[in-house]
Amino acid sequence: MIVSRRFVLGGGLSAAATGAGAEAPLTSIRPRARLPFRGATAQIIAAAGLSGQVGCVLADLATGESLARVAADLPLPPASVAKAVTALYAMDALGAEHRFETRVFADGPIENGVLNGNLILSGGGDPNLVTDQLAELVDRLAEKGLREVRGDFLVWDDALANLDEIDPTQLDYLGYNPTITGLNLNFNRVYFEWKKAGDSYSTGLDARSEKHQPPVTTARMRIVDRESPVFTYRTQGNVDEWTVARRALGNGGSRWLPVRNPALYAGEVFATFARTAGIVLKPAKVHGAEPAGQVLARYRSVPLDQMMRGMLRYSTNITAEAAGLAATQMLSGQQRGLRTSALGMARWASDRAAIAPTFVDHSGLGDAARVTASDMVQLLTAEGIAPQLRPLLKRIDLLDGNRKVIRNHPGLVQAKTGTLNFVSSLAGYVRTASGRDLAFAFFGADLEARAAGKALGGEAPRGAAPWNRSAKALQQRLLQYWIKAS
Template sequence: MLFKKTATFITAIMLSFAALFTPFPSHAEAHATNSYQSLENTINAILSDASIKSAMTSVTVRKASTGEIVYEANADRKVTPASTLKLLTAAAALETLGEDYRFTTDVLTDGTISNGVLNGNLYLRGQGDPTLMKKELDQFAATLSKLGVKKINGDLVGDDQWFDNIRLSPSIDKSDETYYYAAQISALTLSPNADYDAGTVIVDAKPTKKGYKPKISVTPDEGIVTIVNKANTVAKGKRNTLSIKRQHGTNKIMVSGNIPVGSSKREWVTVSNPTAHTLAIFKSSLSSKGIKFSSTSKNVRRQAPDTAKVLAVHKSMPLKNLMIPFMKLSNNTHAEILAKTMGKKVYGEGSWNAGLRVMHEYATSIGLDASEWHFEDASGMSHKNKVSSAQLTELLLLVRNAPWYGSFVKSLPISGIDNRFVGGTLRNRLASPSVKGKVIAKTGSLNNVKSLAGYAETKSGETLVFTILTQDHKDSTLPSIDKIATAITTTPIY
C-alpha cells in the first residue's frame, strides 16, 4: 500500500529501518552506563504516577547493538502479554514454515466428466488459508465450466481434515463467539474482504425512513447466514443503539435496536461452522456458472480420497506478505491458523497442542527460557498467558539475526502513520512530530491489560528494544505506556 509523505519523512523512516535491520553482536546480561540516567528517571516518574502506579507492570529497555539493559522495572515479573504474544507466534511461523510458505486450496473429484456431467463427488479441500475469498471460489467455478461441467451427479464435499475438529481455543468465552476476534478455526474458511478476517461475514445496516426497518446487507451475500431484522429507523440525531450479533450456536444474526437517519453501522460477525459456510458460497459460485447438482446431492464434510483427481488449485500469498495484515491489524484468527499449521508441518497434527509445542520448542532453540513462557493460545486472547518483559525483549533482540527479520519488522505497526497497513494498530497513537514513525512495535489489549513491545529510535539515532506490560488496572494504562515510548524516543542520551 502506498501513501504520500514528504521526502524528509521518507528519509527518516528509511534511516529508522536501516538501524532496525542492523544485526547485534552476542550480548551479556549487563546494565548500560549512567548515560541513560535521564531516561531512567523519566520512566520511574511515569510509573510512579497514580494513573499506573497500582497496575502490575513489567518494563525492560535494552540497547539493540549490544543487548545491554538500559532500564528495567520488575523485568522478570510474569504479566499477561495480550497480543504482544503474537511476536513469538510470528517469529516461530517464519522460522518453521518459511517466508515463502503458501496455503493451498484445491478442487478435486473422485469421478469422471462425460458429456457435461461430472459423475462423482466434487471436493473442496482446504489447508487453512485465511486469505481465501469468494473471488477464488468463483475462479474455481469458472475452471470447472471451462472443463465442460454443467451438472454434478454427486455430493459437494468440504475437506477440512488438515486441522483437528476443535474450533475455539480454551480462552474464548461464549459471549465472545459472535465477534470477529473470536472466529472459529477451520482448515476450510472464507474471508469477506482483504482484511482477511477469516470465518466472518460483514453485516452493513443502513437506515430507511423513520419508523421502518433499516436495510441490512451481508458480504458475501450467499451462504448459510440468515438475518433476523428487529431493528428500527429513528429520527436523525437520536442515539444509535443498533446491535448486530450472532445467536449462539446458530447462523442467525440478530439485528436489534435503533439506527438514526443519516447514520450507518458495519460489523464483522463470525459464522458458526466456517466449513459449511464456505461450501455454501462455493455452491452459489458454481450455480452462477450454470453448474447444477442432481436432486440427491448434499453438502457434506469428509476427507477426499487419496485417489481423487485435482481439477484446480489456488495458492495463497506467501507468508511474508500475510504477515502485514496479521501483525499490523493484530489478527487473532491468523495467529491460531499459523499455530495449527506449524503443528501440522512439524508433528503431522493440525492442533493447538501441537502448534503451541512448536512455539515452545522454537523459543528454546533460539536461547529463550521456555519455562518462562506460559500460553494456551497463539493470539494472546487468554488472560492465563504469562511472560515477562525481559523475555519479550530478549526475543526481539534474538530475531534480529534471523534471515527473515526483514519480513518480521516490516509487519510491525509504525507510530502515527495513518495508513492501516503501515501504521496498523499504532496509526492513531504516538503521532507527535518527535515520535511519529520512530516506534515500530506490537500492541496488546485485553480487559485491564495493555502492552507494547518493539523497537524505538532515540533522539541520537540509536535503536532501543523495549517491552511494557501492564495489567490489573481499572483505568486504561495506554497514556502511561505511550509516555514511556515517547520518553524512549525523545530523552537525550549523553
C-alpha cells in the same frame, strides 16, 4: 509499583545492529553509569499514575545490554504482542515461502462437461481466503468446460484442528473471536447490515469482499423487542441463528459477526458463483475423508512472510491461530488442540531464547497468557531474530500531546501493539535520533478492573477506553524519551 535497581546483562543476545541485518559479535559490557534510561524510565512510569501494574525493559540491540528495567520479571498478559512470537514460530516451522492451498477436486471422470462423481472444495488452512478468491476458483472450473456435477458437492475442512472459537470467555458476537477450521472464508465472519424502513428494519447477511457480496442463508438474523443482551446466538442444525435487540439498532448500521459453520458458509458462497457460471451443483455437504482425485483448480495464498506482515499490521486473530496450528502440526507430525499447540509455541520460544512464557493461544486473545518484559526483550535480542522480525513489524507513529502525528520525527519505532480491555502492550525496536538501535517491551494491565468488566458481560466496560488511552500515552512518552536521550 516494583522498580528494579539492577542493571542486568541479557543472555545469549547477539542481534542485528541495523535494519539491514548486520550482526554484532557477542559482547559482555559493564553498564555505563552515565546512561539516564534507568531512573528516568521508572519516573515516567510512576508519574503516569496508571492503575494496575507495568513491566518494562529497554536494551541495546547490538550488545543486549539492559538499559532500563521496571518490574521486568512481572508476568502480564501480552495481548496481541503474542503474534510477534507466532510469526517467528510459524516461519521457523513452515518456512517464509510457505503458501496455504485451497483446491477443488473431482473424484470421478469428466465427459462433455459432466462430472460423473463428486466435486470437493478442499481447504488447506488458509486463514485469509475471501469471497473473491472463491469466485476465481469457479471461473477456472468454467474455463475447463465444467457444466454439471452428477455426484455430491462436498467441502473438506480438516486440514487443521477445528476450533469452535479462540477464547470461550469472550462474547458470542465478537467477530475477532471466530471459529477456526481448515476451510475458512472472510476471516470466518458474515456481514450484517440493517437500515430503518418506517417502523421496521430491512436487514441483510452477506459474504462480501472487495468485488462481490453474495447473500448467505447459513446465518440468519431476527430482530426482537428486549432491553438486553444486544445479540443472542444458537446453532440450529447447520445454521447460525442470531437475534438482535431492536433498541440497539438506531437508524442503521453494520458489523461483522462470527461464522460458526465456516465450511458450509464457504460451500454456499462457492455454489452461488457456480450457479452464476452455469455449473449445476447440489447443496454443500461436509466431507469427512481427505480428498483424492483430479485437482481441477487451486488457489495459493501469498507467501507466509507476507501473510505474517499483514497479520502484525492488522492484528488478525484467525491468521495467528491458523499459522500457529499449522506450525505445530508441521513440527509434531499431527494435529494438536489450541492449548497444546500454544504450549508447543512456548517451548519453541524457550528453546530459541531461554525464556519461559505462558501462551494459551497464538493470537493473544486469551488473557490467561503471561509473558515478562524481560523475556520478551530477551527474545527480541536473541541471535538472528531482529533481521527476521523487524521488517515485518508495523511502524508506530510518534504523537504529540494532542495525539497528532509528529512529522519528520528523528526516531523510528517498529513494534507490535496489543490491546484488550484494561490491557495494553507494545514490544519491538527503536532507532534513536543518534542512530542507535534498541529493543523494548512494555506490558501494562489492570487485571482487577479487567475481571470486573468481564463479569459485567459488556463489550466495552466502563473505564476501559480511558485506561487504554492513558497506557498508550505513557508508551508514547517512554518512546520519545528513549529516542531523544540516547
